Amino acid sequence: MTRTQVGIVGAGPAGLLLSHLLHLRGIESVVLESRPRGHVEHRQRAGMLEQGTVDVLRAAGVGDRMDRVGLVHHGIELRFAGERHRIDFPSLAGGRAVMIYAQTEIVKDLVARRLADAGQVLFEAEALVLDGLTTGTPTIRYRHEGREHTLACDVIAACDGFHGLGRATLEALPEAGTHRFEREYPFAWLGILADVAPSCDELIYARHERGFALHSMRSATVSRLYLQVPPDAGLADWPDDRIWDELAARFEDGGGWELTHGPVTEKGITPMRSFVAAPMRHGRLFLAGDAAHIVPPTGAKGLNLAVADVTLLASALARWLRDGDETGIDGYSDTALRRVWRAEHFSHLMTTMLHVDPAADPFDHQLALSQLRYIVSSAAAAATVAENYVGLSVV
Numbered sequence: 330m331t332r333t334q335v336g337i338v339g340a341g342p343a344g345l346l347l348s349h350l351l352h353l354r355g356i357e358s359v360v361l362e363s364r365p366r367g368h369v370e371h372r373q374r375a376g377m378l379e380q381g382t383v384d385v386l387r388a389a390g391v392g393d394r395m396d397r398v399g400l401v402h403h404g405i406e407l408r409f410a411g412e413r414h415r416i417d418f419p420s421l422a423g424g425r426a427v428m429i430y431a432q433t434e435i436v437k438d439l440v441a442r443r444l445a446d447a448g449q450v451l452f453e454a455e456a457l458v459l460d461g462l463t464t465g466t467p468t469i470r471y472r473h474e475g476r477e478h479t480l481a482c483d484v485i486a487a488c489d490g491f492h493g494l495g496r497a498t499l500e501a502l503p504e505a506g507t508h509r510f511e512r513e514y515p516f517a518w519l520g521i522l523a524d525v526a527p528s529c530d531e532l533i534y535a536r537h538e539r540g541f542a543l544h545s546m547r548s549a550t551v552s553r554l555y556l557q558v559p560p561d562a563g564l565a566d567w568p569d570d571r572i573w574d575e576l577a578a579r580f581e582d583g584g585g586w587e588l589t590h591g592p593v594t595e596k597g598i599t600p601m602r603s604f605v606a607a608p609m610r611h612g613r614l615f616l617a618g619d620a621a622h623i624v625p626p627t628g629a630k631g632l633n634l635a636v637a638d639v640t641l642l643a644s645a646l647a648r649w650l651r652d653g654d655e656t657g658i659d660g661y662s663d664t665a666l667r668r669v670w671r672a673e674h675f676s677h678l679m680t681t682m683l684h685v686d687p688a689a690d691p692f693d694h695q696l697a698l699s700q701l702r703y704i705v706s707s708a709a710a711a712a713t714v715a716e717n718y719v720g721l722s723v724v
Contacts, residue, residue, distance in 0.1 A: 333359045333449070334650055336469045336482035338456045339489035340369050342432055343618035343635040345439035345450070347486055349389060350643035352446055356650055359480055360443070361471050363455040363489075370440060373522065373595060374432040376547055377532075377629035379720030380425040382636045391438050398548065399430035405718065407705060408535040410698060411583045414705035415531075421708070421715035431547045432632055459485055459498045463612035483613065484646060488639070490619045496606050498614065505611035512677070514601035514625060516540070516684055519556045519567055525591020527552045534627075534683055535579050536701065541684045542579035543627075544588075552591065555626075557684050562598055569593045601625045601680065603673055608662040609638075615661065617642055622669045627683060628676030633720060638665050668721075675717040 335351055337344045340362030348358045362369060378386075378399075386392040403426045404417045418426050443450050454473040461467040462485070469480040487495020499505045527546040535542045540557035547553050554576055558567070577588045604623040609616040618635030641664060645657025682700050686693060704710045 330468075330479040330481055331359075332481045333357045334482060335359075335484045335486055335646060336467075336480050337361065337486045337488055338459075338469065338495055339487065339493060339618075339620070340364075340436075340440070340450055340452065341488060341490065341618065341635075342435050342439065342632060343620075343639050344486070344488035345436065345443060346385075346389070346391075346636060347488060347617065347639035347643055348443055348448055348450070349391065349439060349446075350639065351646065352443075352448060353389065354643065354647035354651070356643075356647055359449040359482075360451065361454040361456050361469065361473075361480070362450065362452050364452065366440065366452045369452070370437050371433055373597075375626065375629060375632040376429055376431040376545065376553065377632075378428040378430055379633040379718075380427065381720045381722075382633045383428045385636055385640050386435070391435075391442050394434065394438055395428065395430045398434075399428045400546065400549065402427050402429060402531050404531050404715075406529070406531055406533045407701060408533060408580065408582055409537075409701050411581070412705075413582050413584065413586075416704075416711050416715055416718075418715045418719050421712040422719045425719040427629075427719055429546060429548075435632075456489070456494050459487070459494060459614060462498075462502075462614045467613045483650060485614045486617060486639075486642065487614060487620045488617045488635075491604070491623055493620050495614065495616055495620045499606070499611050499616070502611065506608070507611070508607050510603075510605040510607070512603040514603075514680060514684070515560060515686055515688060516557050517560045517562060517601055518599045518626065519558045519562065519564075519572070520597055520599060521554050521572060521593050522547065522595040523552045523554065523591040523593050524550065525552050525589050526550055528587065528589045533580060534679075536683045536685070536697065537579040537581075538685065539575070539579055541627075542576055544576075544580065552589075558598065559687070560600060564596060564598065567596070572596070599626070601627075601684075603677060605666070605669060605673065607666055609665055610658070610662045615642055615658075617665075621665075622673070624672055624676040625680045626676075627679040628672065629718070630672040630676055634669060634672055637668055641665055671717070671721060 335358040533544040617638035
Protein backbone atom coordinates (compact mmCIF):
# COMPACT_ATOMS: atom_id res chain seq x y z
CA MET A 330 0.00 0.00 0.00
CA THR A 331 1.17 3.52 -0.86
CA ARG A 332 -0.33 6.81 0.26
CA THR A 333 -1.03 10.24 -1.16
CA GLN A 334 -3.38 13.11 -0.45
CA VAL A 335 -5.49 12.97 -3.63
CA GLY A 336 -5.86 9.86 -5.76
CA ILE A 337 -6.89 10.79 -9.30
CA VAL A 338 -8.37 8.25 -11.71
CA GLY A 339 -7.87 9.26 -15.34
CA ALA A 340 -5.06 11.10 -17.13
CA GLY A 341 -7.14 13.09 -19.55
CA PRO A 342 -7.05 16.89 -19.40
CA ALA A 343 -9.26 16.94 -16.27
CA GLY A 344 -7.14 14.55 -14.22
CA LEU A 345 -3.80 15.97 -15.34
CA LEU A 346 -4.83 19.58 -14.81
CA LEU A 347 -6.26 18.78 -11.39
CA SER A 348 -2.97 17.13 -10.40
CA HIS A 349 -1.01 20.15 -11.62
CA LEU A 350 -3.26 22.70 -9.89
CA LEU A 351 -2.99 20.75 -6.65
CA HIS A 352 0.80 20.65 -7.02
CA LEU A 353 0.87 24.44 -7.34
CA ARG A 354 -0.99 24.58 -4.02
CA GLY A 355 1.36 22.17 -2.28
CA ILE A 356 -1.02 19.16 -2.38
CA GLU A 357 0.31 15.72 -3.35
CA SER A 358 -1.51 13.49 -5.83
CA VAL A 359 -1.11 10.31 -7.84
CA VAL A 360 -2.75 9.95 -11.26
CA LEU A 361 -3.77 6.47 -12.46
CA GLU A 362 -4.47 5.97 -16.17
CA SER A 363 -5.51 2.64 -17.67
CA ARG A 364 -4.23 3.42 -21.19
CA PRO A 365 -0.64 3.81 -22.45
CA ARG A 366 0.83 7.29 -22.61
CA GLY A 367 0.90 7.25 -26.41
CA HIS A 368 -2.82 6.53 -26.58
CA VAL A 369 -3.67 9.29 -24.13
CA GLU A 370 -1.58 11.86 -25.98
CA HIS A 371 -3.06 11.10 -29.41
CA ARG A 372 -6.79 10.48 -28.93
CA GLN A 373 -8.69 13.15 -30.84
CA ARG A 374 -11.16 15.23 -28.85
CA ALA A 375 -12.35 18.82 -28.64
CA GLY A 376 -10.21 21.76 -29.64
CA MET A 377 -12.15 24.95 -28.82
CA LEU A 378 -11.14 26.70 -25.60
CA GLU A 379 -13.27 29.30 -23.89
CA GLN A 380 -11.65 32.49 -22.66
CA GLY A 381 -11.81 31.20 -19.08
CA THR A 382 -10.05 27.95 -20.02
CA VAL A 383 -7.28 29.88 -21.77
CA ASP A 384 -6.89 32.06 -18.69
CA VAL A 385 -6.63 29.02 -16.38
CA LEU A 386 -3.95 27.36 -18.51
CA ARG A 387 -1.92 30.56 -18.69
CA ALA A 388 -2.17 31.21 -14.95
CA ALA A 389 -1.09 27.61 -14.27
CA GLY A 390 2.05 28.04 -16.37
CA VAL A 391 1.07 25.53 -19.06
CA GLY A 392 -0.09 27.92 -21.77
CA ASP A 393 3.17 28.87 -23.49
CA ARG A 394 2.86 26.49 -26.45
CA MET A 395 -0.86 27.20 -26.69
CA ASP A 396 -0.11 30.91 -27.08
CA ARG A 397 2.55 30.20 -29.72
CA VAL A 398 0.58 27.89 -32.01
CA GLY A 399 -3.07 28.24 -30.97
CA LEU A 400 -5.49 30.11 -33.21
CA VAL A 401 -7.47 32.95 -31.63
CA HIS A 402 -10.99 33.28 -33.02
CA HIS A 403 -13.13 36.36 -32.55
CA GLY A 404 -16.37 34.98 -33.95
CA ILE A 405 -18.26 32.23 -35.71
CA GLU A 406 -20.27 32.14 -38.92
CA LEU A 407 -23.84 30.85 -39.18
CA ARG A 408 -25.04 29.63 -42.58
CA PHE A 409 -28.65 28.81 -43.38
CA ALA A 410 -31.11 29.34 -46.24
CA GLY A 411 -28.21 30.28 -48.52
CA GLU A 412 -27.16 33.15 -46.23
CA ARG A 413 -24.00 33.89 -44.24
CA HIS A 414 -24.00 35.74 -40.92
CA ARG A 415 -21.11 36.41 -38.53
CA ILE A 416 -21.39 36.57 -34.74
CA ASP A 417 -18.67 38.92 -33.46
CA PHE A 418 -17.53 37.88 -29.98
CA PRO A 419 -15.53 40.88 -28.71
CA SER A 420 -18.24 43.43 -29.45
CA LEU A 421 -20.97 41.24 -27.96
CA ALA A 422 -19.16 39.57 -25.05
CA GLY A 423 -16.98 42.18 -23.41
CA GLY A 424 -13.91 41.75 -25.59
CA ARG A 425 -13.58 38.01 -24.99
CA ALA A 426 -12.63 35.45 -27.65
CA VAL A 427 -11.91 31.70 -27.99
CA MET A 428 -8.79 29.70 -28.84
CA ILE A 429 -8.43 26.73 -31.18
CA TYR A 430 -5.88 24.40 -29.58
CA ALA A 431 -6.37 20.66 -29.77
CA GLN A 432 -7.01 18.62 -26.63
CA THR A 433 -4.21 16.27 -27.68
CA GLU A 434 -1.78 19.17 -27.37
CA ILE A 435 -3.12 20.20 -23.95
CA VAL A 436 -2.61 16.64 -22.73
CA LYS A 437 0.95 16.55 -24.07
CA ASP A 438 1.70 19.86 -22.33
CA LEU A 439 0.25 18.65 -19.03
CA VAL A 440 1.97 15.25 -19.11
CA ALA A 441 5.32 16.91 -19.81
CA ARG A 442 4.79 19.40 -17.01
CA ARG A 443 3.72 16.80 -14.44
CA LEU A 444 6.71 14.61 -15.22
CA ALA A 445 9.08 17.60 -15.17
CA ASP A 446 7.73 18.45 -11.71
CA ALA A 447 8.31 14.83 -10.58
CA GLY A 448 4.59 14.25 -10.45
CA GLN A 449 3.34 10.69 -10.15
CA VAL A 450 1.44 9.73 -13.30
CA LEU A 451 1.12 5.97 -13.76
CA PHE A 452 0.10 4.87 -17.25
CA GLU A 453 -1.34 1.39 -17.88
CA ALA A 454 -2.55 1.44 -14.27
CA GLU A 455 -6.16 0.22 -14.26
CA ALA A 456 -8.33 1.25 -11.31
CA LEU A 457 -10.32 -1.79 -10.14
CA VAL A 458 -12.15 -0.84 -6.94
CA LEU A 459 -12.85 2.43 -5.13
CA ASP A 460 -13.47 1.68 -1.46
CA GLY A 461 -13.96 3.38 1.90
CA LEU A 462 -15.56 6.45 0.34
CA THR A 463 -17.17 7.62 3.59
CA THR A 464 -14.15 6.86 5.77
CA GLY A 465 -11.15 9.02 6.56
CA THR A 466 -8.92 7.02 4.21
CA PRO A 467 -10.57 5.92 0.96
CA THR A 468 -8.56 3.56 -1.22
CA ILE A 469 -8.07 2.75 -4.88
CA ARG A 470 -7.17 -0.81 -5.76
CA TYR A 471 -5.48 -0.90 -9.15
CA ARG A 472 -3.46 -3.18 -11.43
CA HIS A 473 -0.08 -2.00 -12.73
CA GLU A 474 2.72 -3.98 -14.38
CA GLY A 475 0.94 -7.27 -13.73
CA ARG A 476 0.42 -6.74 -9.99
CA GLU A 477 -2.38 -5.37 -7.85
CA HIS A 478 -1.65 -2.39 -5.61
CA THR A 479 -3.59 -0.23 -3.17
CA LEU A 480 -3.42 3.56 -3.04
CA ALA A 481 -4.67 5.11 0.19
CA CYS A 482 -5.58 8.78 0.10
CA ASP A 483 -7.60 11.55 1.72
CA VAL A 484 -9.74 12.10 -1.38
CA ILE A 485 -10.48 10.33 -4.67
CA ALA A 486 -11.16 12.39 -7.79
CA ALA A 487 -12.73 10.41 -10.62
CA CYS A 488 -11.76 12.08 -13.91
CA ASP A 489 -12.11 8.85 -15.88
CA GLY A 490 -14.84 9.70 -18.37
CA PHE A 491 -18.37 8.60 -19.11
CA HIS A 492 -17.56 4.87 -19.03
CA GLY A 493 -15.20 5.06 -16.07
CA LEU A 494 -15.17 3.47 -12.65
CA GLY A 495 -15.96 6.65 -10.72
CA ARG A 496 -19.54 7.25 -11.78
CA ALA A 497 -20.26 3.51 -11.98
CA THR A 498 -19.20 3.22 -8.34
CA LEU A 499 -21.55 6.01 -7.25
CA GLU A 500 -24.48 4.63 -9.21
CA ALA A 501 -24.00 1.24 -7.54
CA LEU A 502 -24.36 2.81 -4.07
CA PRO A 503 -28.01 3.56 -3.20
CA GLU A 504 -26.87 5.78 -0.33
CA ALA A 505 -25.08 8.07 -2.81
CA GLY A 506 -28.46 9.22 -4.14
CA THR A 507 -27.14 9.62 -7.69
CA HIS A 508 -29.68 10.84 -10.24
CA ARG A 509 -29.23 10.46 -14.00
CA PHE A 510 -30.53 13.07 -16.43
CA GLU A 511 -30.27 11.99 -20.07
CA ARG A 512 -31.30 12.89 -23.59
CA GLU A 513 -30.47 11.03 -26.80
CA TYR A 514 -30.59 12.89 -30.12
CA PRO A 515 -31.82 11.22 -33.33
CA PHE A 516 -28.59 11.85 -35.23
CA ALA A 517 -24.82 11.50 -34.94
CA TRP A 518 -21.72 13.33 -36.13
CA LEU A 519 -19.35 11.98 -38.74
CA GLY A 520 -16.05 13.77 -38.06
CA ILE A 521 -12.92 13.84 -40.18
CA LEU A 522 -9.39 15.18 -39.86
CA ALA A 523 -7.85 16.27 -43.15
CA ASP A 524 -4.34 17.39 -44.05
CA VAL A 525 -5.48 20.57 -45.73
CA ALA A 526 -5.45 24.22 -44.73
CA PRO A 527 -8.85 25.37 -43.43
CA SER A 528 -11.15 26.93 -46.00
CA CYS A 529 -12.23 29.55 -43.47
CA ASP A 530 -10.73 31.83 -40.84
CA GLU A 531 -13.39 31.04 -38.21
CA LEU A 532 -15.73 28.15 -37.50
CA ILE A 533 -18.72 27.74 -39.82
CA TYR A 534 -21.97 26.27 -38.46
CA ALA A 535 -24.34 25.37 -41.29
CA ARG A 536 -27.96 24.25 -41.24
CA HIS A 537 -28.98 22.71 -44.57
CA GLU A 538 -32.07 20.79 -45.59
CA ARG A 539 -29.82 17.71 -45.84
CA GLY A 540 -28.49 18.20 -42.32
CA PHE A 541 -25.94 20.04 -40.22
CA ALA A 542 -22.27 20.63 -41.09
CA LEU A 543 -19.40 22.23 -39.18
CA HIS A 544 -16.09 23.48 -40.50
CA SER A 545 -13.44 23.69 -37.78
CA MET A 546 -9.68 23.27 -37.66
CA ARG A 547 -6.90 21.91 -35.50
CA SER A 548 -4.12 24.12 -36.87
CA ALA A 549 -3.24 26.31 -39.85
CA THR A 550 -2.63 23.15 -41.89
CA VAL A 551 -5.16 20.63 -40.49
CA SER A 552 -8.93 20.89 -40.92
CA ARG A 553 -11.57 19.28 -38.73
CA LEU A 554 -15.01 18.88 -40.32
CA TYR A 555 -18.29 17.29 -39.28
CA LEU A 556 -21.47 16.07 -40.92
CA GLN A 557 -24.81 15.19 -39.38
CA VAL A 558 -25.53 11.52 -40.18
CA PRO A 559 -28.12 8.96 -38.99
CA PRO A 560 -27.29 7.42 -35.60
CA ASP A 561 -26.88 3.98 -37.19
CA ALA A 562 -24.55 5.18 -39.96
CA GLY A 563 -21.36 3.21 -40.56
CA LEU A 564 -18.01 4.45 -41.82
CA ALA A 565 -18.27 2.08 -44.79
CA ASP A 566 -21.25 4.14 -45.97
CA TRP A 567 -19.10 7.25 -46.16
CA PRO A 568 -16.08 7.00 -48.49
CA ASP A 569 -13.95 10.13 -48.69
CA ASP A 570 -15.42 11.42 -51.97
CA ARG A 571 -18.94 11.23 -50.61
CA ILE A 572 -17.92 13.11 -47.46
CA TRP A 573 -16.35 15.98 -49.42
CA ASP A 574 -19.31 16.20 -51.80
CA GLU A 575 -21.78 16.33 -48.93
CA LEU A 576 -19.77 18.92 -47.03
CA ALA A 577 -19.58 21.14 -50.13
CA ALA A 578 -23.33 20.88 -50.63
CA ARG A 579 -24.19 21.77 -47.03
CA PHE A 580 -21.79 24.72 -46.89
CA GLU A 581 -23.01 26.15 -50.21
CA ASP A 582 -23.86 29.81 -49.82
CA GLY A 583 -24.39 30.91 -53.43
CA GLY A 584 -21.56 33.41 -53.12
CA GLY A 585 -18.68 31.55 -54.70
CA TRP A 586 -17.13 30.23 -51.48
CA GLU A 587 -15.29 26.96 -52.07
CA LEU A 588 -14.37 24.08 -49.77
CA THR A 589 -10.77 22.94 -50.24
CA HIS A 590 -10.31 19.17 -50.26
CA GLY A 591 -7.37 17.22 -48.88
CA PRO A 592 -6.28 13.76 -47.69
CA VAL A 593 -8.51 12.42 -44.90
CA THR A 594 -6.29 11.08 -42.11
CA GLU A 595 -8.92 10.07 -39.59
CA LYS A 596 -12.68 9.62 -39.43
CA GLY A 597 -15.17 8.52 -36.80
CA ILE A 598 -18.83 8.65 -35.83
CA THR A 599 -19.93 10.15 -32.52
CA PRO A 600 -23.43 9.73 -31.05
CA MET A 601 -25.14 12.89 -29.84
CA ARG A 602 -26.35 12.86 -26.26
CA SER A 603 -26.71 14.91 -23.11
CA PHE A 604 -26.07 13.43 -19.69
CA VAL A 605 -25.72 14.72 -16.14
CA ALA A 606 -25.06 12.72 -12.96
CA ALA A 607 -25.95 14.54 -9.75
CA PRO A 608 -24.67 15.07 -7.16
CA MET A 609 -21.03 15.08 -8.24
CA ARG A 610 -19.80 13.99 -4.80
CA HIS A 611 -20.36 11.21 -2.31
CA GLY A 612 -18.27 11.17 0.83
CA ARG A 613 -14.68 11.56 -0.29
CA LEU A 614 -15.26 10.68 -3.94
CA PHE A 615 -15.62 13.60 -6.34
CA LEU A 616 -16.56 13.41 -10.03
CA ALA A 617 -15.18 15.84 -12.61
CA GLY A 618 -15.45 16.24 -16.37
CA ASP A 619 -17.07 13.55 -18.51
CA ALA A 620 -17.39 11.28 -15.49
CA ALA A 621 -20.21 13.58 -14.37
CA HIS A 622 -21.63 15.11 -17.54
CA ILE A 623 -21.72 14.87 -21.32
CA VAL A 624 -22.83 17.63 -23.69
CA PRO A 625 -23.47 17.38 -27.42
CA PRO A 626 -20.42 18.88 -29.14
CA THR A 627 -22.37 21.57 -30.97
CA GLY A 628 -21.75 24.06 -28.17
CA ALA A 629 -18.06 23.10 -27.74
CA LYS A 630 -18.44 22.83 -23.96
CA GLY A 631 -17.13 19.40 -22.93
CA LEU A 632 -13.45 20.19 -22.40
CA ASN A 633 -14.25 23.60 -20.98
CA LEU A 634 -16.60 22.14 -18.38
CA ALA A 635 -13.89 19.69 -17.33
CA VAL A 636 -11.42 22.54 -16.82
CA ALA A 637 -14.01 24.51 -14.84
CA ASP A 638 -14.74 21.48 -12.64
CA VAL A 639 -11.14 20.78 -11.69
CA THR A 640 -10.28 24.45 -11.20
CA LEU A 641 -13.12 24.66 -8.70
CA LEU A 642 -12.22 21.31 -7.13
CA ALA A 643 -8.50 22.08 -6.77
CA SER A 644 -9.24 25.29 -4.89
CA ALA A 645 -11.80 23.59 -2.65
CA LEU A 646 -9.53 20.63 -1.83
CA ALA A 647 -6.56 22.87 -1.07
CA ARG A 648 -8.59 24.92 1.39
CA TRP A 649 -9.77 21.77 3.11
CA LEU A 650 -6.53 19.79 3.17
CA ARG A 651 -4.34 22.75 4.15
CA ASP A 652 -6.67 24.86 6.29
CA GLY A 653 -9.49 22.54 7.38
CA ASP A 654 -12.06 24.73 5.58
CA GLU A 655 -14.81 22.44 4.24
CA THR A 656 -16.92 25.19 2.68
CA GLY A 657 -15.56 24.62 -0.81
CA ILE A 658 -15.87 20.85 -0.91
CA ASP A 659 -19.38 21.01 0.59
CA GLY A 660 -20.47 23.41 -2.16
CA TYR A 661 -18.53 21.79 -5.00
CA SER A 662 -21.36 19.80 -6.55
CA ASP A 663 -23.99 22.54 -6.46
CA THR A 664 -21.58 25.17 -7.79
CA ALA A 665 -20.27 22.96 -10.59
CA LEU A 666 -23.76 21.84 -11.62
CA ARG A 667 -24.96 25.42 -12.11
CA ARG A 668 -22.35 25.83 -14.83
CA VAL A 669 -23.06 22.35 -16.20
CA TRP A 670 -26.77 23.00 -16.66
CA ARG A 671 -26.09 26.36 -18.31
CA ALA A 672 -23.79 24.58 -20.78
CA GLU A 673 -26.35 21.81 -21.30
CA HIS A 674 -29.02 24.36 -22.16
CA PHE A 675 -26.81 26.24 -24.60
CA SER A 676 -25.63 23.01 -26.25
CA HIS A 677 -29.23 21.82 -26.58
CA LEU A 678 -30.22 25.13 -28.19
CA MET A 679 -27.38 24.98 -30.71
CA THR A 680 -28.05 21.32 -31.46
CA THR A 681 -31.79 21.57 -32.05
CA MET A 682 -31.50 24.85 -33.94
CA LEU A 683 -28.82 23.69 -36.38
CA HIS A 684 -29.65 20.02 -36.96
CA VAL A 685 -32.45 18.57 -39.03
CA ASP A 686 -34.51 16.07 -37.05
CA PRO A 687 -35.64 13.39 -39.51
CA ALA A 688 -38.83 12.89 -37.51
CA ALA A 689 -39.71 16.59 -37.29
CA ASP A 690 -42.45 18.18 -39.36
CA PRO A 691 -42.24 21.41 -41.42
CA PHE A 692 -43.45 23.36 -38.39
CA ASP A 693 -40.28 22.45 -36.46
CA HIS A 694 -38.14 23.37 -39.44
CA GLN A 695 -39.67 26.83 -39.56
CA LEU A 696 -39.17 27.29 -35.83
CA ALA A 697 -35.46 26.53 -36.20
CA LEU A 698 -35.12 29.02 -39.05
CA SER A 699 -37.00 31.61 -37.03
CA GLN A 700 -34.59 31.16 -34.12
CA LEU A 701 -31.61 31.55 -36.44
CA ARG A 702 -33.04 34.69 -38.01
CA TYR A 703 -33.69 36.15 -34.57
CA ILE A 704 -30.09 35.55 -33.52
CA VAL A 705 -28.62 37.22 -36.61
CA SER A 706 -31.04 40.18 -36.53
CA SER A 707 -31.13 40.99 -32.80
CA ALA A 708 -28.12 42.32 -30.94
CA ALA A 709 -29.53 40.93 -27.69
CA ALA A 710 -30.00 37.44 -29.15
CA ALA A 711 -26.57 37.48 -30.77
CA ALA A 712 -25.03 38.58 -27.45
CA THR A 713 -26.64 35.61 -25.71
CA VAL A 714 -24.98 33.25 -28.19
CA ALA A 715 -21.64 35.05 -27.98
CA GLU A 716 -21.60 35.17 -24.16
CA ASN A 717 -22.41 31.49 -23.84
CA TYR A 718 -19.94 30.49 -26.54
CA VAL A 719 -16.95 32.31 -25.07
CA GLY A 720 -17.94 31.08 -21.62
CA LEU A 721 -20.03 32.46 -18.81
CA SER A 722 -19.03 32.63 -15.19
CA VAL A 723 -21.00 30.43 -12.78
CA VAL A 724 -24.65 31.53 -12.75
